Amino acid sequence: MTPIAVTLLTGFLGAGKTTLLRHILNEQHGFKIAVIENEFGEVSVDDQLIGDRATQIKTLTNGCICCTRSNELEDALLDLLDSRDRGEIDFDRLVIECTGMADPGPIIQTFFSHEILCQRYLLDGVIALVDAVHADDQMNQFTIAQSQVGYADRILLTKTDVAGESDKLRERLTRINSRAPIYTVTFGDIDLAQLFNTNGFMLEENVTTRPRFHFMADKQNDVSSIVVELDYPVDISEVSRVMENLLLSFADKLLRYKGMLWIDGEPNRLLFQGVQRLYSADWDRPWGDEQPHSVMVFIGLELPEDEIHAGFAALRK
Numbered sequence: 524m525t526p527i528a529v530t531l532l533t534g535f536l537g538a539g540k541t542t543l544l545r546h547i548l549n550e551q552h553g554f555k556i557a558v559i560e561n562e563f564g565e566v567s568v569d570d571q572l573i574g575d576r577a578t579q580i581k582t583l584t585n586g587c588i589c590c591t592r593s594n595e596l597e598d599a600l601l602d603l604l605d606s607r608d609r610g611e612i613d614f615d616r617l618v619i620e621c622t623g624m625a626d627p628g629p630i631i632q633t634f635f636s637h638e639i640l641c642q643r644y645l646l647d648g649v650i651a652l653v654d655a656v657h658a659d660d661q662m663n664q665f666t667i668a669q670s671q672v673g674y675a676d677r678i679l680l681t682k683t684d685v686a687g688e689s690d691k692l693r694e695r696l697t698r699i700n701s702r703a704p705i706y707t708v709t710f711g712d713i714d715l716a717q718l719f720n721t722n723g724f725m726l727e728e729n730v731t732t733r734p735r736f737h738f739m740a741d742k743q744n745d746v747s748s749i750v751v752e753l754d755y756p757v758d759i760s761e762v763s764r765v766m767e768n769l770l771l772s773f774a775d776k777l778l779r780y781k782g783m784l785w786i787d788g789e790p791n792r793l794l795f796q797g798v799q800r801l802y803s804a805d806w807d808r809p810w811g812d813e814q815p816h817s818v819m820v821f822i823g824l825e826l827p828e829d830e831i832h833a834g835f836a837a838l839r840k
């Protein structure tokens with residue numbers, strides 16, 4: 524059975540998530556989309572704004588889905604599957620709109636830690652919306668606004684019609700997350716091909732991410748990213764040991780990491796990625812004519828850069 528592709532919309536309060544969702548639902552894309560909305564408070568406003576284009580809208584108002592202990596998100600995901608299996612509703616994609624204060628981490632983990640959800644849903648991508656007018660202040664004040672950017676596979680800069688383009692803001696976003704491309708979007712108007720099928724959590728991605736800016740130590744952000752590149756082969760069990768050690772001390776700080784490794788004596792590339800404590804690895808295609816090398820991107824909160832660099836540097840034989 525083909526898993527249902529899930530897109531997670533995150534971004535700080537007022538960044539334009541609902542506006543984008545409305546645009547997604549009104550496009551002629553041929554998908555049947557179900558929506559999970561998360562709002563604070565008993566009265567749901569956004570589902571009235573969205574209109575009736577979604578197959579099914581589930582609104583979770585019992586607190587924020589990233590921090591409630593009630594498994595409300597899990598229940599909603601299972602309910603949707605039940606209704607679909609009973610033939611009551613039909614959908615082939617799911618979009619989840621988080622609240623503006625939500626931490627995407629636990630939401631992402633839901634898709635990796637529950638057996639049925641793992642099988643039936645495929646987390647396709649995390650889209651972070653960033654309000655070009657307010658983002659700087661928001662990220663200065665709230666680390667969660669930085670984390671939302673840190674988890675993203677795509678960053679959408681909204682409200683540039685008011686704020687204009689800012690290289691400084693783009694540079695800051697790239698410092699936080701050097702992996703995600705940044706697109707501008709005005710009132711949600713964007714080609715869906717840029718949002719869907721990002722394969723953000725698939726392992727066959729060609730990871731060649733490099734920071735587009737050369738920067739100094741990051742004093743501005745709590746969340747930042749680093750790229751680790753190794754021009755020597757490493758032992759797979761040694762890599763596991765380095766990762767286990769890093770996770771032992773810093774699991775909560777390593778928001779997201781992804782990489783391609785040159786494993787000693789192996790003709791194939793090893794792709795690996797993780798979100799906090801959960802990580803996985805898979806063999807990819809052979810290196811072929813390409814010069815083998817390793818490249819990894821780590822995105823995290825108060826990123827333990829020295830420890831990461833030291834851990835992998837120690838693998839040089």
Ligand SMILES: Nc1nc2c(ncn2[C@@H]2O[C@H](COP(=O)(O)OP(=O)(O)OP(=O)(O)O)[C@@H](O)[C@H]2O)c(=O)[nH]1
Nearest residue numbers: 535536537538539540541542623681682708709710
């Ligand atoms: N000028 C301008 N306004 C925008 C743009 N995108 C969204 N808005 C406006 O920004 C306001 C907030 O947009 P929403 O889509 O409700 O934002 P949200 O992220 O869903 O907000 P919360 O649910 O509160 O987190 C609305 O008044 C939108 O019309 C844009 O690109 N340009």
